Amino acid sequence: MPAYKRILLKLSGEALMGDDAYGINRAVIMRMVQEVREITDLGVEVAVVIGGGNIFRGVAGGAVGMDRATADYMGMLATVMNSLALADAMRVEGVTARVMSAIAIEQVVESYVRPKALQYLEEGKVVIFAAGTGNPFFTTDTAAALRGAEIGAQVVLKATKVDGVYTADPKKDPSATRYASVSFDEAIAKNLQVLDATAFALCRDQKLPIKVFSIFKPGALKRVVLGEDEGTLVHV
Ligand SMILES: Nc1ncnc2c1ncn2[C@@H]1O[C@H](COP(=O)(O)OP(=O)(O)OP(=O)(O)O)[C@@H](O)[C@H]1O
Numbered sequence: 261m262p263a264y265k266r267i268l269l270k271l272s273g274e275a276l277m278g279d280d281a282y283g284i285n286r287a288v289i290m291r292m293v294q295e296v297r298e299i300t301d302l303g304v305e306v307a308v309v310i311g312g313g314n315i316f317r318g319v320a321g322g323a324v325g326m327d328r329a330t331a332d333y334m335g336m337l338a339t340v341m342n343s344l345a346l347a348d349a350m351r352v353e354g355v356t357a358r359v360m361s362a363i364a365i366e367q368v369v370e371s372y373v374r375p376k377a378l379q380y381l382e383e384g385k386v387v388i389f390a391a392g393t394g395n396p397f398f399t400t401d402t403a404a405a406l407r408g409a410e411i412g413a414q415v416v417l418k419a420t421k422v423d424g425v426y427t428a429d430p431k432k433d434p435s436a437t438r439y440a441s442v443s444f445d446e447a448i449a450k451n452l453q454v455l456d457a458t459a460f461a462l463c464r465d466q467k468l469p470i471k472v473f474s475i476f477k478p479g480a481l482k483r484v485v486l487g488e489d490e491g492t493l494v495h496v
Pocket residue numbers: 271272273274275310311312313314400401419420421422424425426427428429430431452453454455
C-alpha cells in the first residue's frame with residue numbers, strides 16, 4: 261500500500277550521464293523509467309522535474325563570462341532536452357507521459373498550465389515539468405518545490421547521487437554522517453547544500469516534506485513510496 265497518492269519526483273540531471281562525460285546515457289534513463297513504472301503500477305500519481313547538470317555542466321566552460329540570466333536560460337533549455345528524452349523513454353516502456361514547459365516553445369512541447377497538469381495526473385499520466393521555474397537565478401530543486409506545492413503533492417522525492425542528507429557534503433567530507441531525518445530549520449541553519457535554500461524554504465512554508473535518497477540504489481524509489489526506511493526525511 262503506497263504511503264502517498266501524489267508525488268513530485270526530482271530526478272538528478274547529472275546522474276543521467278552515468279559513466280559518460282556528459283549527455284544522456286541510455287541504460288541509465290531506461291533504468292530510471294523502470295523505477296518510475298514500478299510506482300505508477302501501484303497507482304501513485306507521479307509528476308517529475310529533471311535537472312540539467314548532465315548537459316549544462318558540459319557546456320559550462322562556454323558559459324564562463326556570460327551574462328548570468330542568459331546562461332540560466334541555457335540551463336533551463338537543457339532540462340527541456342532531458343524532459344523530452346525522459347518522456348520518450350517512458351513511451352518505450354509503455355508509460356504515458358506529458359511534458360509541460362515553463363518557457364513557451366509550443367512547437368516542441370506544451371506550455372505549463374496548472375489545471376491541465378492536474379487533469380493529466382488524475383488520468384494517471386506522468387507529467388514532466390520542463391524548463392525549471394521559467395526564471396533565471398533559480399534551480400530545478402526550487403522548481404520541484406514550486407510545482408510540488410502547486411499540484412498538491414504530498415511529498416517531494418529528491419532522487420540524487422547521495423543516499424540522504426549528511427552533516428556535510430559526503431563527497432567532500434568522508435567523516436560526514438547521514439541524518440535519518442532533519443528539520444527544515446536545521447537544514448537551512450546548517451546550510452546543508454543537498455538542496456538549495458530557496459527550495460528548502462518554500463517546502464518549509466508550504467509544509468511539504470522532502471525525502472532525499474539515492475538514484476543509483478535499485479528499488480529505492482519504490483521503498484520510499486511504500487513508506488519504508490530509505491534516505492532522509494526533511495520535515496517541518
Ligand atoms: N549536507 C549534504 N548532504 C548530502 N549531499 C550534499 C550535502 N551538501 C552537499 N551535497 C551534495 O549535493 C549533491 C546533490 O545536489 P545537486 O543539486 O548538486 O545534484 P542533483 O540535483 O542530483 O543534480 P542536478 O542539479 O543535475 O539535477 C550531492 O551529490 C552531494 O554531493
